[in-house]
Amino acid sequence: MNFSYNWLQDHFDTTLPTPNELGVSVGLHSFELEGTEEAPHGDTLIDWDVLPNRSSDALCYQGVAREIGAVLDIPYKQWSFAGVADATFDDSFKTSDFITLSVDDLGLVKRATKRLALDVQVGPSPTWLVERLEAIGQKSINNVVDITNYVMWETGQPVHAFDFDKLAGEQNTKQVDIRLATSDELVTDLTGAEHVLTSDMLVIADSEKALDIAGVKGGLGSGVDENTTRVMLSACSFDFQNIRNTARRLKLHTDASKRFENEVPLNKIDHAMQQFAYLMQELAGARVSSEIVDTNPGLPEQKPINVSVSTTNRILGLELARDEIVNKLERIGCIVSEGEEEFTVTPPFERLDMTFAGDAIEEIGRLYGYENLDAVLPSEGFVLPQISLLQKGMRAASDRLVALGFYEAKTRTLGASGTVELLNPLTKKAGLLRDHLVGDLLAKADKNLMHSDEPRLFEIGKIFTGITDGVIDEQWNFAGVIGKRKIKEKNKQDHFLQTKGVVESVCEAMGIIDLVFRADTTHDSVAKVMLGEVEIGCIGVNWWELNFSNMIKSVNHTVSYNKPSRFPKIDRDVAVFVPVEKTVKEVHNLISNLLPDETQSCELFDVFEKEDKKSFAFRMVFQSDTETLSDEWANNVMNPIYKALEKEGYEIR
Amino acid sequence: MTFIDVTRPGTKQKSGNLHIISKTIREIEDIFMRLGFEVAEGPEVEDEWHNFDALNVPKNHPARDMQDTFWIKGVDKTVLRTHTSGVQNRAMMAKKNPPIRVIAPGRVFRNENTDATHEAQFHQCEGLMVGESISMANLKGILLEFLKNFFDNDEVNLRLRPGYFPFVEPGMEVDVTCTTCGGNDAVCNVCKGSGWIEVLGAGMVHPHVLASAGIDSKKYQGFAFGMGIERLIMLRYGVDDIRDFYDGDIPFIKQF
Ligand SMILES: [Zn+2]
Numbered sequence: 057m058n059f060s061y062n063w064l065q066d067h068f069d070t071t072l073p074t075p076n077e078l079g080v081s082v083g084l085h086s087f088e089l090e091g092t093e094e095a096p097h098g099d100t101l102i103d104w105d106v107l108p109n110r111s112s113d114a115l116c117y118q119g120v121a122r123e124i125g126a127v128l129d130i131p132y133k134q135w136s137f138a139g140v141a142d143a144t145f146d147d148s149f150k151t152s153d154f155i156t157l158s159v160d161d162l163g164l165v166k167r168a169t170k171r172l173a174l175d176v177q178v179g180p181s182p183t184w185l186v187e188r189l190e191a192i193g194q195k196s197i198n199n200v201v202d203i204t205n206y207v208m209w210e211t212g213q214p215v216h217a218f219d220f221d222k223l224a225g226e227q228n229t230k231q232v233d234i235r236l237a238t239s240d241e242l243v244t245d246l247t248g249a250e251h252v253l254t255s256d257m258l259v260i261a262d263s264e265k266a267l268d269i270a271g272v273k274g275g276l277g278s279g280v281d282e283n284t285t286r287v288m289l290s291a292c293s294f295d296f297q298n299i300r301n302t303a304r305r306l307k308l309h310t311d312a313s314k315r316f317e318n319e320v321p322l323n324k325i326d327h328a329m330q331q332f333a334y335l336m337q338e339l340a341g342a343r344v345s346s347e348i349v350d351t352n353p354g355l356p357e358q359k360p361i362n363v364s365v366s367t368t369n370r371i372l373g374l375e376l377a378r379d380e381i382v383n384k385l386e387r388i389g390c391i392v393s394e395g396e397e398e399f400t401v402t403p404p405f406e407r408l409d410m411t412f413a414g415d416a417i418e419e420i421g422r423l424y425g426y427e428n429l430d431a432v433l434p435s436e437g438f439v440l441p442q443i444s445l446l447q448k449g450m451r452a453a454s455d456r457l458v459a460l461g462f463y464e465a466k467t468r469t470l471g472a473s474g475t476v477e478l479l480n481p482l483t484k485k486a487g488l489l490r491d492h493l494v495g496d497l498l499a500k501a502d503k504n505l506m507h508s509d510e511p512r513l514f515e516i517g518k519i520f521t522g523i524t525d526g527v528i529d530e531q532w533n534f535a536g537v538i539g540k541r542k543i544k545e546k547n548k549q550d551h552f553l554q555t556k557g558v559v560e561s562v563c564e565a566m567g568i569i570d571l572v573f574r575a576d577t578t579h580d581s582v583a584k585v586m587l588g589e590v591e592i593g594c595i596g597v598n599w600w601e602l603n604f605s606n607m608i609k610s611v612n613h614t615v616s617y618n619k620p621s622r623f624p625k626i627d628r629d630v631a632v633f634v635p636v637e638k639t640v641k642e643v644h645n646l647i648s649n650l651l652p653d654e655t656q657s658c659e660l661f662d663v664f665e666k667e668d669k670k671s672f673a674f675r676m677v678f679q680s681d682t683e684t685l686s687d688e689w690a691n692n693v694m695n696p697i698y699k700a701l702e703k704e705g706y707e708i709r
Numbered sequence: 710m711t712f713i714d715v716t717r718p719g720t721k722q723k724s725g726n727l728h729i730i731s732k733t734i735r736e737i738e739d740i741f742m743r744l745g746f747e748v749a750e751g752p753e754v755e756d757e758w759h760n761f762d763a764l765n766v767p768k769n770h771p772a773r774d775m776q777d778t779f780w781i782k783g784v785d786k787t788v789l790r791t792h793t794s795g796v797q798n799r800a801m802m803a804k805k806n807p808p809i810r811v812i813a814p815g816r817v818f819r820n821e822n823t824d825a826t827h828e829a830q831f832h833q834c835e836g837l838m839v840g841e842s843i844s845m846a847n848l849k850g851i852l853l854e855f856l857k858n859f860f861d862n863d864e865v866n867l868r869l870r871p872g873y874f875p876f877v878e879p880g881m882e883v884d885v886t887c888t889t890c891g892g893n894d895a896v897c898n899v900c901k902g903s904g905w906i907e908v909l910g911a912g913m914v915h916p917h918v919l920a921s922a923g924i925d926s927k928k929y930q931g932f933a934f935g936m937g938i939e940r941l942i943m944l945r946y947g948v949d950d951i952r953d954f955y956d957g958d959i960p961f962i963k964q965f
């Protein structure tokens with residue numbers, strides 16, 4: 057909120073620091089400083105961000121002046137000019153003889169007060185009032201309207217002036233109701249705009265019609281003009297949730313509704329009425345009745361809070377003495393009881409935010425100054441942090457991918473495909489929670505073809521696959537893409553092997569061993585990826601998408617050490633022609649079954665097709681821990697293999 | 710002897726890179742792990758209780774209505790988490806007894822229109838430390854250690870100001886020395902001449918938050934803090950549009 061520096065100065069006899077200095081001091085101890093700017097009449101505006109917890113007391117000059125007094129530790133004056141507190145009013149007529157007030161008993165009207173002013177002279181406002189209002193960007197209308205405006209900014213309590221003679225009823229007796237609107241009831245506001253109300257909105261009404269939208273905006277028909285002589289002063293308080301709903305639904309956010317939405321303490325009505333009536337007498341020559349019609353004069357009292365010196369110091373990490381603590385609490389208007397170690401603190405009534413010891417400790421801390429706290433490392437409770445499997449797995453997988461030339465992308469969770477839906481999406485295109493990652497990655501890879509011939513991207517992120525028994529199924533997925541300009545049919549096998557190699561490499565880096573690929577073409581894919589018998593996702597020609605949560609579960613970091621042999625290796629190759637429909641696995645199994653314990657590896661190293669058959673070439677490596685293997689030994693191993701292959705009808709090359 | 714031209718560029722090797730968000734989260738994790746914090750993780754779709762109630766966010770708080778929060782269709786009281794604070798509750802529940810030192814990095818969501826500084830999704834890292842005597846001075850101590858390490862600068866200082874978050878009391882905003890100008894440039898476009906940049910929210914954990922995790926708030930106390938990852942990166946490297954983080958553009962990812 058923008059505060060006029062000169063207006064704030066009205067609350068102090070001592071000269072305040074410069075606007076910038078004041079802005080920073082209050083910024084460090086109370087409300088964030090958003091900036092300062094020059095204003096009309098040689099004034100300066102200081103913009104402090106008053107947060108919701110302080111809206112009840114500090115969206116007004118009285119509240120912020122109190123705050124400045126506490127921060128700078130200087131005396132402040134509640135009233136911006138003398139004479140308000142001990143003002144006297146007219147005993148010769150009673151408000152209640154003219155006005156009958158009734159409110160709906162639904163608890164939505166927390167308090168309503170009315171007061172009558174006679175012999176009102178409507179005219180221009182004095183220069184000082186015009187200057188204060190213009191400095192904060194408010195237009196001067198006439199003295200009565202300006203007074204209501206001034207009182208709201210001063211006290212934080214919105215007030216309103218009704219032209220008594222415009223109310224329906226007898227000349228000298230009027231009925232005023234604060235009630236719920238009827239369905240579709242119309243109210244024309246001060247600016248002439250018409251609003252259609254619903255039956256849960258509050259209105260202030262005379263015996264015939266709604267006059268204004270309670271707590272939000274005054275109506276056109278009952279306002280003060282140059283002919284007004286009798287004024288009904290009005291100050292009320294409403295259920296803050298109700299006003300918030302009304303303002304939001306009517307899209308009518310006013311200075312009054314902003315205050316009511318944040319709950320205005322009921323006692324503020326007393327301050328506002330006092331200043332309102334006083335100014336009507338001083339600036340509009342009115343006679344104001346000393347009697348206030350009040351629906352709820354029994355006011356809530358602040359509950360005392362238990363505070364102790366030791367708790368305060370324990371939370372703040374300080375060693376403050378009782379006197380230092382009490383001094384700070386009294387500066388903000390608290391009443392502190394007797395008691396050396398423990399005492400009670402009664403906050404001023406405006407401070408609806410202060411309800412337990414933590415609130416009081418905050419006041420002590422910020423007035424002491426957070427900048428004066430030492431930075432101390434904790435001396436208790438060090439436990440060696442555990443590294444989670446997820447954290448380990450993510451780091452292992454992504455580090456390996458980066459080494460393989462992949463870039464990590466982060467794509468958006470909300471998009472146009474998925475199964476879990478938002479109730480209130482920003483746009484239709486972002487109304488679903490993603491249920492896979494690879495679609496977006498493929499699109500991003502395509503876009504990257506302008507920068508790179510073969511853009512490699514991956515992502516590890518959350519996906520949402522459905523709803524089971526009212527709970528969203530959420531899991532970590534892991535996807536990657538090797539971008540291609542064009543995938544030719546004859547290159548598919550090679551591309552696939554490249555992709556498969558990446559997945560294998562990542563699994564190896566993570567410590568996942570039982571990886572199996574099973575041919576499957578259901579999702580434009582080439583194979584299902586299995587961990588043992590558990591399906592964890594699928595792989596295509598140039599992409600993969602796997603359930604990372606499941607992968608993490610199969611990580612196995614146990615290492616079984618084998619002492620390297622001191623004896624030389626010996627190797628043998630075998631190449632066979634087989635029918636085209638035979639897989640590597642079938643032939644490999646046949647050979648593997650006949651291999652001795654000394655076998656280190658048996659790997660495919662060449663494949664080609666020739667007419668109606670294809671050739672597989674395998675290389676076997678043998679090594680013993682106890683002796684040097686001879687050619688004869690190797691021949692004895694290979695002979696049964698050749699026989700078995702021939703028996704299957706394969707032609708050995 | 711063969712002439713070897715050493716000025717020719719080395720043969721290009723395959724190279725990739727982590728996303729700067731992952732790199733930054735790792736950096737933050739590593740610093741806090743050295744300070745004894747564990748890294749915790751939780752669901753991105755949260756129930757209303759974990760996202761709001763357990764964190765002392767009042768029933769009528771504006772954050773609970775449609776304006777700021779994405780709600781899930783077809784499931785009661787379920788939201789895309791608006792902060793990672795729900796993880797704190799789970800971590801406290803899991804630990805049962807302090808000492809607790811945990812950070813929770815992760816993706817969060819706000820129902821906001823997208824522009825250069827706003828995204829419906831972004832990343833946060835929140836932290837929590839609870840013990841018998843964990844004070845605000847300790848909060849300052851831990852955060853100062855973190856910021857010095859993160860900005861790799863021993864001269865870095867921090868400044869606490871009052872702030873308001875329902876889950877802490879007292880609550881505060883944390884400013885760090887402007888690393889661009891060191892507070893010596895009246896027209897610095899990073900700190901606007903103030904010498905300080907707001908980087909974290911923090912405070913002493915509200916007793917209700919401890920109680921909702923079954924921790925005796927008479928015996929234990931502690932602090933919590935939170936920071937926006939993208940914001941830190943934007944400040945550190947001068948990235949000027951938050952949307953760039955999610956475009957999957959290799960020239961963007963490559964640079965960091
Ligand atoms: Zn700067």
